[in-house]
Amino acid sequence: MASMRDIKRRKTSIQGTQQITKAMKLVSTVKLQRAKANAERSKGYFDCMYNTVNSILSRVGHVEHRYLMPGQSPKKAVVVITSNRGLAGGYNSNIVKLITRHETWKKEDMVIYALGNKGREALSRNGYEIREELPEVMEEPTYADAMQLSRRLLEAYAQGEFGEIYLAYTFFKNTVVHEPKLLKLLPVDREEAQVSEKTAEAIMNFEPEDVEALDMIIPKYITSLIYGAMMEAVASENGARMQAMDNATSNAEEMISDLTLKYNRARQGSITQELTEIIAGAEAIG
Amino acid sequence: MADNQNFHLRIITPDRLFYEGDAEMVEFNTTEGEIGVLPGHIPMTVIVKPGILVISEKGGEEKEAALHAGFAEILPDGVTILAEIIEWPNEIDEQRAEDAMNRAKERLASRTPETDIARAETALLRAVARIEVLK
Numbered sequence: 001m002a003s004m005r006d007i008k009r010r011k012t013s014i015q016g017t018q019q020i021t022k023a024m025k026l027v028s029t030v031k032l033q034r035a036k037a038n039a040e041r042s043k044g045y046f047d048c049m050y051n052t053v054n055s056i057l058s059r060v061g062h063v064e065h066r067y068l069m070p071g072q073s074p075k076k077a078v079v080v081i082t083s084n085r086g087l088a089g090g091y092n093s094n095i096v097k098l099i100t101r102h103e104t105w106k107k108e109d110m111v112i113y114a115l116g117n118k119g120r121e122a123l124s125r126n127g128y129e130i131r132e133e134l135p136e137v138m139e140e141p142t143y144a145d146a147m148q149l150s151r152r153l154l155e156a157y158a159q160g161e162f163g164e165i166y167l168a169y170t171f172f173k174n175t176v177v178h179e180p181k182l183l184k185l186l187p188v189d190r191e192e193a194q195v196s197e198k199t200a201e202a203i204m205n206f207e208p209e210d211v212e213a214l215d216m217i218i219p220k221y222i223t224s225l226i227y228g229a230m231m232e233a234v235a236s237e238n239g240a241r242m243q244a245m246d247n248a249t250s251n252a253e254e255m256i257s258d259l260t261l262k263y264n265r266a267r268q269g270s271i272t273q274e275l276t277e278i279i280a281g282a283e284a285i286g
Numbered sequence: 287m288a289d290n291q292n293f294h295l296r297i298i299t300p301d302r303l304f305y306e307g308d309a310e311m312v313e314f315n316t317t318e319g320e321i322g323v324l325p326g327h328i329p330m331t332v333i334v335k336p337g338i339l340v341i342s343e344k345g346g347e348e349k350e351a352a353l354h355a356g357f358a359e360i361l362p363d364g365v366t367i368l369a370e371i372i373e374w375p376n377e378i379d380e381q382r383a384e385d386a387m388n389r390a391k392e393r394l395a396s397r398t399p400e401t402d403i404a405r406a407e408t409a410l411l412r413a414v415a416r417i418e419v420l421k
Contacts, residue, residue: 038301045298048368052331052359143300143370204359205330207318216317216333217357220370227300 004266011259018252024087025245032175032238039172039231046228053221055204056214057188065211067218070187071163077111077131077153079185079226081169081233082119084135088237089244091170092118094180098168100126102182111162113149115230141230143223150223157186169229170236176243178236183229185222292344293325294364297372304351304372311342312365314353315415323360330360336411338419339372352378352419354412371412378416387413 057068078099082092096119099105099112111131114120116138124130132152137145153165165186171179206213295312297304313322315337339353354371390410393401 041302042300044303045300045368048298048359048366052357052368056331146300147370205328207316207330207332213331213333220355220357220368223370224300 004263004270007259007263007266011256011263014252014255014259018249018256021245021248021252025242025249028238028241028245032235032242035231035235035238036172036175039228039235042228042231046224049221049224053188053217056206056210056217065214066158067214068187071157071160073160073163074109075111075162076105076109076164076166077113077156077162078166078168079113079115079149079153079229080119080123081138081167081229082114082116083233083237084117084138086118087244088241089247091178091237091240091244092116092122095119095168095170096122096126098180098182099123099128113153115149116233137230138234141227141234143227146223146227146230150219150226153185154219154222162186167225167229169233170240172232172235172239175239178239183225185225188218188221291325293323293362295341295367296364297339297367297369299369299372304369305341305349307341308344309341309365310344310346311340313340313342314338314358314367316358323365326362327360327365329362331357332360333357334367334369336408336415338415339367350375350419352412352415354415373416373419375419378420380417380420383413383416383420387417 080095080099082095086092099110100123107127110128112120112123112128114123114130114133115135117133117135120130120133120135134145134149137149156162157165164184167183167185169181169183171181173179292308292310294307295309296306311322311324313320315321315335316332317335318332320337321332334353334356336352336354339351341349341351343349352373352375353367353369354373356367356369356372358365358367386409390406390413393406394403394410397403397406
């Protein structure tokens with residue numbers, strides 16, 4: 001049996017860890033609330049954008065537009081949104097798995113735009129080509145960040161560097177459920193853009209004409225997708241961390257109560273032993 | 287139409303609801319030129335060009351803002367402007383806007399083959415809109 005001193009030392013150390021995890025949980029709870037509010041605010045903009053793009057796509061029919069046609073290049077670009085810091089449970093590794101375990105994607109064909117350090121570290125360790133790393137963006141994502149990134153992506157796409165562009169992020173379903181998701185940015189999927197009854201009824205005019213309007217609206221659409229994903233990812237990150245830290249705190253609690261029991265037993269044992277020794281000594285003299 | 291005096295105006299930006307209310311008229315700049323929208327307009331989607339947005343509110347009051355990028359969906363009973371960048375006058379830094387204007391002018395004046403003219407022109411328009419709205 002471990003000595004009383006050893007048990008006590010271990011207990012103190014776990015108590016220290018528990019205090020840290022507890023504090024981290026509180027911090028991420030507060031951050032989560034803010035991030036959630038931000039994500040919800042950006043949702044209205046995104047929904048409206050989505051409806052408009054859908055209504056345009058449903059009207060233009062089969063035009064040969066560069067953003068609607070798959071590119072010639074076999075290369076695929078993936079914007080990977082992860083966090084800069086760890087201790088968030090499976091948050092980062094789930095995103096990385098989404099890419100490394102993809103059935104049809106080959107490592108040589110992939111180009112990674114990494115937002116957040118953790119994803120970049122894991123993917124470059126696995127031998128993926130990292131085109132850009134933008135850890136600072138994830139500290140506080142702004143719409144301007146999303147705009148700059150989408151401009152660079154669209155330029156590269158227009159020059160034929162990539163055939164497809166994807167976005168890997170964690171979808172914030174609610175405080176406890178976060179789903180890693182892979183979203184196709186370009187070419188814009190027509191099948192997904194279904195005509196809702198409301199948009200089909202209203203006859204919408206476009207100024208400038210449809211195709212030209214597409215040229216201007218699709219970059220905005222991509223930007224809003226990226227921005228929305230950033231907001232969701234930040235909320236998910238804090239949610240995941242809150243959960244992980246909650247688990248860690250209760251695990252620590254369990255270990256502490258286990259160690260307390262052991263400590264008391266050890267103390268009782270040592271008292272009994274001492275008593276036996278004293279009695280034995282007394283008997284020997286008497 | 288029952289109430290053809292006003293229409294519902296909503297201006298949404300990626301991170302906030304910028305404006306919501308009833309308006310008699312809204313004016314702004316588009317890629318096809320400046321437009322003023324009254325109630326009962328035919329359904330139309332237009333792309334925004336940097337300029338001043340004027341909202342004539344129900345009570346006759348006018349509100350101005352600098353609208354830089356986005357697009358607008360116009361329906362007979364309402365207008366939704368999806369603005370990427372929009373500012374009330376009190377949010378504008380005049381000094382910064384003037385600096386930006388001078389920079390853009392310089393770039394356009396000393397143009398080289400590498401100059402991205404479209405971008406410089408947009409920057410200039412944006413700066414001008416900011417300064418105009420402050421006056």
